[in-house]
Amino acid sequence: MRYVLWILAMLLVGAGVFATFRQGDTPREVTIYTSVDQVYSEPILRAFEAETGIRVNALYDAEAAKTVGLVNRLIAEKGAPLADVFWNGEFWQTLALQEEGVLAPYASPAAEGLPALFVDPDAFWAAFGGRARVLFVNTDRMAEEDWPRSIFDLPGRADEISFANPLFGSTATHAAALAAALGPDEALGFFEALKSGGARVVDGNAVVRDMVAAGRVPMGLTDTDDACVSIKKGAPVAVVFLDQEEGGLGTLVVPNTVALIAGGPHPEEARLLADYLLSPDTEAKLIESGWVQIPSRPGIAEGKCFGKLTVRGMQPGVAAIRDAGAGISDAMREMFQD
Amino acid sequence: MWTMGGPRLLSMRPGLRPALILLAWGLFLALTLGPAVGLFAEAAGRLLAGAPEAWTALVPxxxxxxxxxxxxxxxxxxxxxxxxxxxxxxxxxxxxxxxxxxxxxxxxxxxxxxxxxxxxxxxxxxxxxxxxxxWLRGLGSAASPMPDxxxxxxxxxxxxxxxxxxxxxxxxxxxxxxxxxxxxxxxxxxxxxxxxxxxxxxxxxxxxxxxxxxxxxxxxxxxxxxxxxxxxxxxxxxxxxxxxxxxxxxxxxxxxxxxxxxxxxxxxxxxxxxxxxxxxxxxxxxxxxxxxxxxxxxxxxxxxxxxxxxxxxxxxxxxxxSALLWRILPQLVWEVRQDLARTLLTAGLAGALALAPAALVAGSLAAPPRKPILRAAMWLGVLIPLAIPPSLTGVGYATFLACCAPDGVRTAGWVPALAQAARFLPLAVLLIYVQMRRVDPLLIDAARVLRPPGPARWWRIDLPLSAPGLIAAFGLVFCASIGELEVTMMTAAPGQGLLSMRVFNYLHYGVSETVAALGLVLAVIVWSVAAFGLWFARQRG
Missing domain, CATH: 1.10.3720.10 (MetI-like)
Incomplete structure (x- = not known):
């Protein structure tokens, strides 16, 4: 009996040694908080480790509290940050961090070649590779001629629709973008109509995807990366890029954003990681893996799900979206949280 | 059914015992209720100050x-x-x-x-x-699929x-x-x-x-x-x-x-x-x-x-x-080896951290005070933590770490272990209590005749008699911690991810061979430890 206990104790000690041991251990490390799903972001970070020898300590977000959990943590840690880099799957919360004074400016050389709108004039963040907000439809439950083509068609068919809680993630960004494009009253009216019309509000875009793919709802608002997962699995689904006609509203394109954290403990390594994330190679890898569908630079590889996409994006710039989002945030909280 | 073992198992020098038990109760309550109590204290302050957002949150x-x-x-x-x-x-x-x-x-x-x-x-x-x-969906035909x-x-x-x-x-x-x-x-x-x-x-x-x-x-x-x-x-x-x-x-x-x-x-x-x-x-x-x-x-x-x-x-x-699962398993285990080792170590540490306070609190339950109100308060103290949502405990720990803990603590790998131990402490107490009640007091008395009080008696008599309960409690906390998610997610430091977090994140992409393989790894660990515990219990009759 005693031997068994000894073996157990040694196993535990062994596990500890195994967990902490690294061949050729290096003192160089960098800490990143990322809201990009672990399945997509981890291979990129591991590749950075392999190329540079810099150890990456990553903190990934959970689907349910997407982005906002990490943002809260960054704000709470503002006085003594642990993180060096924030890699966000969208831009709305990055702007919130900029306003809170959490970010440090850095003009990455890797951001050259990105569209002007994708780079903050004060260099607090840079954006790359986008996902688009799409209407995801179940083709078994809805014939193509019945597919809505405009966001304005949705309130009338609210009971057929599902969308993620608009206080979080890219749905929050979508709400802010609609407020910027249509004005706060019309945007709030849009969400109120969806809610009161019986639309199903769920915990995340992945849930919307699964519900549509399984036919539990005929259609839902989600992102192209989520849609791509179901398409790859051969589910009876299709995506509709809304408001694509000439002069139309366009669809929201949500780029990734990369920013340095002010006072982060490893500034030099942080700059190297930011450069790596903003590089064309990383964008190509993310298109290949399915996280990015809309390249921010010309000549980058086509995605597997949608091929070469030409999408008419919504027009408001990030500053307008930030301001509009701040203007509706209380009302949205009242509508969907309180 | 023996019912008197608990108090005797805990007998020690008269001055030391109450102090240790008091310390254990303090630790137990601080770990299990402390995070939530801290949040409620702040909430109460805001309610008393008449903050409207506090009253809004209070009224559903x-x-x-x-x-x-x-x-x-x-x-x-x-x-x-x-x-x-x-x-x-x-x-x-x-x-x-x-x-x-x-x-x-x-x-x-x-x-x-x-x-x-x-x-x-x-x-x-x-x-x-x-x-x-x-699988059920696959049973249907393309024309008439099985509904979800x-x-x-x-x-x-x-x-x-x-x-x-x-x-x-x-x-x-x-x-x-x-x-x-x-x-x-x-x-x-x-x-x-x-x-x-x-x-x-x-x-x-x-x-x-x-x-x-x-x-x-x-x-x-x-x-x-x-x-x-x-x-x-x-x-x-x-x-x-x-x-x-x-x-x-x-x-x-x-x-x-x-x-x-x-x-x-x-x-x-x-x-x-x-x-x-x-x-x-x-x-x-x-x-x-x-x-x-x-x-x-x-x-x-x-x-x-x-x-x-x-x-x-x-x-x-x-x-x-799944045959594919077995093909990818070795490679996958190698890829997540650090998460896996960290998971084992964290769960082991959680089990070890829970043991001493759980044993002392269980001992005090087995030798309760005479006043019914005190007895009731003790049981309430043990059971109320079970009513606290783990997500709230996680939020409490995260808030404390962000506001008040030094960098060395915020990045420490043992913090999730402490939080996991806190989450499962009440269950460990109950398990040890049940085992203590089953120890034959005559056996203890007979053995003690041969040994004077002191460390040797504790080592030779008290500990072996308590061992089944302690090992069962360790096993319970270990197994539960391996799969724990709510508190772990809130307290894990950057670069200190655990297997349960990875499985949960992957599950949002639906079922895949990777998730099934990771699930199998988790299950095999938990099952092995539990099987060992059962075998041990059987050995001890």
Whole structure:
């Protein structure tokens, strides 16, 4: 009996040694908080480790509290940050961090070649590779001629629709973008109509995807990366890029954003990681893996799900979206949280 | 049944014992209730200051009230399903045992299966449920596909099956504990099924209700399974509020209704057990004769047993059957080796951290003060932490780490272990308490005659006699921590990810060979430790 206990104790000690041991251990490390799903972001970070020898300590977000959990943590840690880099799957919360004074400016050389709108004039963040907000439809439950083509068609068919809680993630960004494009009253009216019309509000875009793919709802608002997962699995689904006609509203394109954290403990390594994330190679890898569908630079590889996409994006710039989002945030909280 | 071992096992120098017990209670309460109490203190300050946003959070809105209603309905459904199927399956098993169709070895196997079943993390049951849904979908043709279960029904079955062994074990204990003489007398007066419905069932009801109540509470406080099936739950609302409001104290106010309901159910369960008939028939087989009147319930009981057996078989088959899974397993284990090692180490540390305070608190429960109010307060102190949603404990720990902990603590790998230990401390206390009550006091006295007081006596007598309870408690905390998610997610430092977080994140992409393989790794660890614990318990009789 005693031997068994000894073996157990040694196993535990062994596990500890195994967990902490690294061949050729290096003192160089960098800490990143990322809201990009672990399945997509981890291979990129591991590749950075392999190329540079810099150890990456990553903190990934959970689907349910997407982005906002990490943002809260960054704000709470503002006085003594642990993180060096924030890699966000969208831009709305990055702007919130900029306003809170959490970010440090850095003009990455890797951001050259990105569209002007994708780079903050004060260099607090840079954006790359986008996902688009799409209407995801179940083709078994809805014939193509019945597919809505405009966001304005949705309130009338609210009971057929599902969308993620608009206080979080890219749905929050979508709400802010609609407020910027249509004005706060019309945007709030849009969400109120969806809610009161019986639309199903769920915990995340992945849930919307699964519900549509399984036919539990005929259609839902989600992102192209989520849609791509179901398409790859051969589910009876299709995506509709809304408001694509000439002069139309366009669809929201949500780029990734990369920013340095002010006072982060490893500034030099942080700059190297930011450069790596903003590089064309990383964008190509993310298109290949399915996280990015809309390249921010010309000549980058086509995605597997949608091929070469030409999408008419919504027009408001990030500053307008930030301001509009701040203007509706209380009302949205009242509508969907309180 | 020995009932005096606990206090004697804890005997030590007179001045030292109360101080140690006081320290243990302080540690226990600080770890289990401290994070939530901190949040409530801040919330109370804001309420007293008349902050309108505090009062808004305190009074449930229509949306929140509806969400609470739906969560309660789901948990009630889960408890009903688990209680009904678990209770009937227990009856079928006892009936077989009464007829001599259940050998000692088979009883051990069944007990092992139930223990392994109940310690399997809930989201692995959800994984199995998703896989079963995929399989059922494949049965239909392209023209007429098999429809999917609605999310709430899938979540109900996943949680119901996951928690069913609790109800099953509680029902079995209830039926076995019914005094045989009462049944014999009733059988003389009114033979037939009336004996079961009028005598056996009412006498077993307290244990059945306690088990069903436990299922209800565990279901109500868990958000992981409903979330995986796309069902919003009130437990998730706590995390959502924390995330969206950036005000952790608001999360505490939002959690209040959940805590109140869970505490009421726990209190009701305790009251039912306390007021129930004293259990006299402990020896297996002594009370079995009364199961003859149950022949009328045989078909549903057998159906429930087969349903439970089929589900257990399905879990095993889904986790083990895919050939691709076995091909990718070695590579995957190598890729996640650091997460895996960290997970083992964290769970081991959690188990070790829980032992000393759990043992001392359990010892004080076994030698309670004479005043009933103090005894009641002690039991309340142990059980109330079970009513705190783990997500709120996680928020409390995260808030404390962000505001007040130095860098060395915030990045430390042992913080999740401490939080996990805190989450499962009450269960460890209960387990050690039960074992302490079973130690023969005469055995202790006889052994002590040969040894003077001091470390040698503690090492040679007290510790070996307490060992089964301590090892069982370690195993319980270890196994539960391996799959723990809610508190771990909030306290893990950057670069210190654990396997449970990876599995949960991957599960949002649906079932894949990778998730199944990771789930298998988790399950094998937990099952191995539990199997060892059972083997050890058997060795010790």
């Amino acid at each position: 809105s229509a949306r929140r009230a509806a969400l609470l209603g739906r969560s309660l309905a789901l948990s009630a459904g889960v408890a009903l399903f688990a209680g009904l199927v678990g209770g009937l399956a227990a009856l079928a098993l006892l009936r077989r045992a009464a007829r001599g169709r259940l050998s000692g070895a088979m009883r051990s196997v069944i007990l092992a299966v139930l223990v392994l079943w109940v310690i399997t993390p809930p989201y692995l049951h959800a994984l199995a449920g998703m896989e079963a849904g995929n 279960l609605p999310g709430w029904l899938a979540a109900l079955f996943a949680q119901g099956f996951a928690l069913m062994p609790i109800a099953m074990i509680a029902a079995a204990i209830g039926f076995i504990s019914v005094e045989r003489d009462l049944v014999d007398s009733a059988t003389l007066l009114r033979p037939g099924r009336g004996v079961f419905f009028r005598v056996v069932l009412p006498l077993a009801a307290p244990a059945i209700l306690a088990g069903t109540g436990a299922v209800f509470v565990f279901s109500l406080l868990d958000y992981s399974t409903p979330s995986l099936f796309g069902v919003s739950s009130y437990a998730m609302e706590i995390v959502a509020e924390y995330s969206s409001s950036r005000a952790p104290w608001r999360a505490a106010l939002i959690a209040l209704p959940l805590i109140a309901i869970a505490a009421l159910v726990i209190g009701a369960g305790l009251a039912a057990l306390a007021n129930g008939t004293p259990a006299h028939a402990r020896a297996l087989g002594r009370a079995f004769r009364f199961y003859r009147p149950l022949d009328t319930l045989r078909p549903p009981a057998m159906a429930a047993l087969w349903l439970a057996a089929a589900y257990a078989g399905m879990i095993l088959a889904l986790l083990l059957a």
